[in-house]
Amino acid sequence: MLIDTHCHLNFKAFKKDLDEVIVRAKESGVAKIIIPGAKIDSSRRAVEIAGKYDGIYAAVGTHPHHAGEDLDTDTLVLLTRDKKTVAVGEIGLDHHRYKNYPELTDREKDNQVTLFIEQLKIAERFNLPVIIHCRAAQEQLLKTLNNFLKKGGQVRGVFHCFEGTADYLDRVLELDFYIGFDGNITYPENKSLAGLVKRVPQNRLLLETDAPFLTPLPFRGTRNEPAYLTETAEFIAGILKIKSEDLANKTNENADRLFFVGRNL
Numbered sequence: 001m002l003i004d005t006h007c008h009l010n011f012k013a014f015k016k017d018l019d020e021v022i023v024r025a026k027e028s029g030v031a032k033i034i035i036p037g038a039k040i041d042s043s044r045r046a047v048e049i050a051g052k053y054d055g056i057y058a059a060v061g062t063h064p065h066h067a068g069e070d071l072d073t074d075t076l077v078l079l080t081r082d083k084k085t086v087a088v089g090e091i092g093l094d095h096h097r098y099k100n101y102p103e104l105t106d107r108e109k110d111n112q113v114t115l116f117i118e119q120l121k122i123a124e125r126f127n128l129p130v131i132i133h134c135r136a137a138q139e140q141l142l143k144t145l146n147n148f149l150k151k152g153g154q155v156r157g158v159f160h161c162f163e164g165t166a167d168y169l170d171r172v173l174e175l176d177f178y179i180g181f182d183g184n185i186t187y188p189e190n191k192s193l194a195g196l197v198k199r200v201p202q203n204r205l206l207l208e209t210d211a212p213f214l215t216p217l218p219f220r221g222t223r224n225e226p227a228y229l230t231e232t233a234e235f236i237a238g239i240l241k242i243k244s245e246d247l248a249n250k251t252n253e254n255a256d257r258l259f260f261v262g263r264n265l
C-alpha cells in the first residue's frame with residue numbers, strides 16, 4: 001500500500017478518464033491520494049473529486065504562479081472547512097521563468113510572498129499542514145517561513161518536489177518539515193536527488209507523483225498517473241537499500257502523521 005501525497009487529478013489531463021485512472025491507482029496499491037489545488041477553481045475541483053471517492057483527499061490553495069490574481073479568501077476558507085480537505089496547498093514561491101514572462105519583477109515576487117503568508121495564516125487558523133511549492137526561490141522562501149515561525153506562527157508541512165542543496169535541505173529539516181520526492185528522481189540527469197534522499201531522516205520522507213507531470217522511468221514521455229508511484233517508490237527504496245515494503249510502511253506512517261492522524265475522515 002502506498003500514499004500519493006501530491007497528485008493533480010483535478011487537472012484537465014484527467015478529465016476524460018478519471019475513473020479508470022483511480023481504478024488503476026488502487027489496483028497498483030495506491031490506497032490514498034491527496035489532490036492539491038493550484039487556484040480556486042482547481043481547489044474546488046479537488047474537493048469535488050475527494051467527495052466522490054474513498055481514499056481521495058483535497059488540499060486547497062493558490063500556487064505562486066497565480067499571485068497576480070486577487071485571492072478569494074472567503075471561498076478558500078469555505079473549501080478549507082470541507083470534511084475531506086487535509087492540507088492547504090500548494091502554496092509557496094516560484095521564481096522560475098513563467099512561460100509568458102521572461103523575468104519576474106520585484107513586484108511580482110512581493111505578491112508571491114504576500115500570498116504565501118496569507119495562506120500560511122489560513123493553514124494555522126484551521127490547524128492544517130501546508131504543501132509548499134518552491135522553485136528557484138529557496139532563500140526567500142526560507143526567510144519568509146522563518147519570519148512567520150519566529151513571530152509565533154505555528155505551521156507544519158511538506159516541501160513538495162524537493163530541489164536544492166544539501167545545506168538548504170538541512171535548514172528545512174531543522175524546521176521539522178517533511179520532504180517530498182517525485183518521479184523526476186528516476187531521471188539520469190537528476191543524480192543529485194539521490195544524495196538528498198539519503199540525507200532525509202526516514203521519518204520525514206514522503207512519496208508523490210505530481211501527476212500529470214514528472215512521469216518516472218520507464219514511462220517518461222507519457223502522462224504521469226498515480227499508479228506509477230510504485231516506480232518511484234521502488235527507485236527510492238533502491239537508493240536507500242531497503243525493501244520497497246519497508247519504504248512503503250515508513251512513508252505511509254509519515255503521510256498519516258502529517259495529514260490524517262486525529263481527523264475524522
Ligand SMILES: [Zn+2]
Nearest residue numbers: 090133160161
Ligand atoms: Zn508544485
Ligand SMILES: [Zn+2]
Nearest residue numbers: 006036090210
Ligand atoms: Zn503540484
